[in-house]
Amino acid sequence: MDKKMIKKISALDADEVSQIFPLLAKEEKEEIFEMSERKYSSPSDNEYSSHVSGVEPYKKKKFTVFARIAACFALCAALAGGAVYALRPGRELPPADIVENSENDIPETEPPSETVTDAPETPETEDMVELTKEDILERMLNTPSFFDKVSVKYIVSDTCDSASDSSFPCIITVYSDLNSGKAWTGRSHMTDTFTEEQAEMISGDPEEFFINGTDAVEDGERTVFYSDGEKTYLIDGAAVIMTSDAKGDSGYRSAEDRHYIDDEGYDCWVYRTAPFNTYFADDYLLPQVYAMGFLIAQDKWEICGAYDNGRKNILLRGEMDGGYAEKLHTYSFIISIDAETGVLTGMICYDENGNISRYIYTKDLKFDGEAEDIPEIDMSQFVVYQPEEQEDAQPEEREDDPMEIPVYSYAPGELSDTEQSLP
Amino acid sequence: MTDTEYGRYLKVSPRTAHKRLFDEYCDYVYAVVSARLRLCGSKEDADECVSDIFYDLYKALEKCSDSGRDLKGLVITISKRRAVDAYRRLSSASGIGSFEDISGEYIPGEEDIPSGIEKKERDRIIISLIKELGEPDSLILIWQYYYRLPAKEIAKRLSMSENSVNQRSSRARKKLKQRFIDAGIEGGR
Numbered sequence: 001m002d003k004k005m006i007k008k009i010s011a012l013d014a015d016e017v018s019q020i021f022p023l024l025a026k027e028e029k030e031e032i033f034e035m036s037e038r039k040y041s042s043p044s045d046n047e048y049s050s051h052v053s054g055v056e057p058y059k060k061k062k063f064t065v066f067a068r069i070a071a072c073f074a075l076c077a078a079l080a081g082g083a084v085y086a087l088r089p090g091r092e093l094p095p096a097d098i099v100e101n102s103e104n105d106i107p108e109t110e111p112p113s114e115t116v117t118d119a120p121e122t123p124e125t126e127d128m129v130e131l132t133k134e135d136i137l138e139r140m141l142n143t144p145s146f147f148d149k150v151s152v153k154y155i156v157s158d159t160c161d162s163a164s165d166s167s168f169p170c171i172i173t174v175y176s177d178l179n180s181g182k183a184w185t186g187r188s189h190m191t192d193t194f195t196e197e198q199a200e201m202i203s204g205d206p207e208e209f210f211i212n213g214t215d216a217v218e219d220g221e222r223t224v225f226y227s228d229g230e231k232t233y234l235i236d237g238a239a240v241i242m243t244s245d246a247k248g249d250s251g252y253r254s255a256e257d258r259h260y261i262d263d264e265g266y267d268c269w270v271y272r273t274a275p276f277n278t279y280f281a282d283d284y285l286l287p288q289v290y291a292m293g294f295l296i297a298q299d300k301w302e303i304c305g306a307y308d309n310g311r312k313n314i315l316l317r318g319e320m321d322g323g324y325a326e327k328l329h330t331y332s333f334i335i336s337i338d339a340e341t342g343v344l345t346g347m348i349c350y351d352e353n354g355n356i357s358r359y360i361y362t363k364d365l366k367f368d369g370e371a372e373d374i375p376e377i378d379m380s381q382f383v384v385y386q387p388e389e390q391e392d393a394q395p396e397e398r399e400d401d402p403m404e405i406p407v408y409s410y411a412p413g414e415l416s417d418t419e420q421s422l423p
Numbered sequence: 424m425t426d427t428e429y430g431r432y433l434k435v436s437p438r439t440a441h442k443r444l445f446d447e448y449c450d451y452v453y454a455v456v457s458a459r460l461r462l463c464g465s466k467e468d469a470d471e472c473v474s475d476i477f478y479d480l481y482k483a484l485e486k487c488s489d490s491g492r493d494l495k496g497l498v499i500t501i502s503k504r505r506a507v508d509a510y511r512r513l514s515s516a517s518g519i520g521s522f523e524d525i526s527g528e529y530i531p532g533e534e535d536i537p538s539g540i541e542k543k544e545r546d547r548i549i550i551s552l553i554k555e556l557g558e559p560d561s562l563i564l565i566w567q568y569y570y571r572l573p574a575k576e577i578a579k580r581l582s583m584s585e586n587s588v589n590q591r592s593s594r595a596r597k598k599l600k601q602r603f604i605d606a607g608i609e610g611g612r
Contacts, residue, residue: 005600008608009553009568010458013546018454020550021565023572028470032453033445035474037438040481205434305436317439 131314131339133298137255139342140291144178144275145252146341151175151372153363154284155190155213174285175374176276181229182374183277188222202348202359206334210346211309213361226377227277235377255291269296284360287337287344294318294333304334311365312339313346329357341367424448426492429484441481444494452476452502454569459506461571463513472509476502545608552602559583560595567592 024032139146154172169190176183201209224235251272258270269292274282283289295301301318316335325331329351336346345365349358366372424447432440456472464472479501484494553561559581566572566580574592578585 005596005603006568008549008603009564010461012549012569013543014454014458015451016543016546016550017565017569018450020554021562021569022450022453023457023566023570024449024453029445029449032449032470032474033442033477035470036445036477036481037441039474039478040437040441205431207434302442304439304442315436 131303133295133301133303134255136303136314136316136337136342137291137295137298140287140295140337140344141255141258141272141342142252143286143342144272147367148179149177149368149371150276150285150343150366152281152285152343152365154281155361155363157359172280172284174276174278174281175372176278176285177374178275181227181277183225183227183232184375184377185225185278185280186222187224187280202356206336206346206348207305207307207315209348209359210313210315210336210361211307213346213363224377225277225279232277232279233377255296284344287342290335290344290347293324293328294320294330294335306339307336311345313337314339325352336361338365424494426484426494427489429494430489433484437481440484441477444480444484445477448495448498449473449477452498455499455502456506456509457570459503459510460513461569463510466572466576468509468513472505475509476505479505548606549603549608552599552606552608555602556595556598560591560598563588563592564595564599 152174154174156172157169170187171190173186174184176185201213226233226235253270253272258272260268260270262268269288271288271292272286274286276282276285278285295316295318300320301316303314304317305315307313307315314337316337317333318335319332320328320330328349330349331352332350332354334346334348335344337343338345343365344360344362346361347359348356351357364372424444429440429444432443452473453469456469456476460469460472480498483497483501553564555561556564562581563577566577567574572580574585574588577583578588581588583591
């Protein structure tokens, strides 16, 4: 009996069997995948070339040799004739500069200029991918240790406004000097949140989107955080002075050092205080929320590429599941990281159906000497509340204000001028 | 996966595209290769052949078009061709000979297999009958008679003794035989 039954099992459709009874474990698949990649990256390892052996004797044909010699003579004669014709008496010589250029165009020993410019890019790109997952995580958790000054524009599909508990697409422009503590951060809505061109680009190639994503247009109503190095002011129809606590824990710590297990056995991580005074953009300039939320499970993501848009960037691709994925509407993602500093340069999140649920990209990211100067704001234009009024209002105000920011008044007539002078 | 999707991944990086393609079709390709090499090749031969198939696919898709065409057809074609090549090479090396020369072991020929919808439907029924046996019996039968893993390898995968695997296999075959008869499938008799 068994033979007939076994016949039927043997003849089952590979498609059905592979779907219902896949054989390979994850590790086995990884091994075979790496084998195929090795073959691809060094074709000499593949089966075809490994079977090549021996040398077929090459027999020169006398006729071919003779024909080649004859062709050489004919070519030389033609060149000599052409030269005599070109230099015949009465014909003007070409201008000297053209002659010089033509000589320079064909250097005898140097390779063509294209080869020279292209050559360094490949190893650099390879170097970027050479970064390990641990390297990347550590940079993302310690970005302030890699630069002193930054300027950048983030274009974000949904920034949550804690005051109104709503989210909206916006543009966040950032200037921050870590040495002086001065910073300027402007956030404004976009006039055109998502153009068709943008939609096509973002759903196409992530790398191209991060490099060439169209610049967004601000609607003119901007909320600004300004830090003069001592205190941070919020300018949003009212001027508010905040006490800044951004000088706290800013030491370099590895991912491992940040991890601990609490009394109930849960994994916990210590966050580094962002010293940028940029408020809206702290999570992007020091992307520890993304490092710990998206990338801490290292088997769930991979380094999937690299690109150069003036700075070197690394692309990470991963998946999420469970409650966190549900909360963020993110089941898979592509994250772009500045290779040198670990700063977030882009992100595309996808929901459970593979639709884009969120995106972030940057324009004009510059560091240190290349970073734009911080715009100055004349704070003398603003008038603060009297401390008595603040004290009267304090209990109720603070109850609703999780940040415990003392509220001050402003000079409304001068505010519009200030806004216009902002970059 | 379509060629358009593959092309997008290719723009991110070739490795990304390769990984996506591999993850999508690896199980299928392995099943095709196992079915062909079950009599003459080892697991290492099957692994080697699968990696060759994906190498061929990566090369074939280097200049990927953007037509929205499903890549499964290409995967099936290359998998089957490569598996047959590997079978010929291995069988000639091991002296097994052609399919027709093999006695005592069954290799399904085209004439034995009902075509198209009829076969698909019958396969679904057989697979559902095997599934009804529950694990690990269903796995033992498929691994033993489809993928042709030796009992020792199955025992290792299931953390069982080789003896237990053989006993379970024997009982599972008896159960399945009865289910084939009940379902009116010819192999039961």
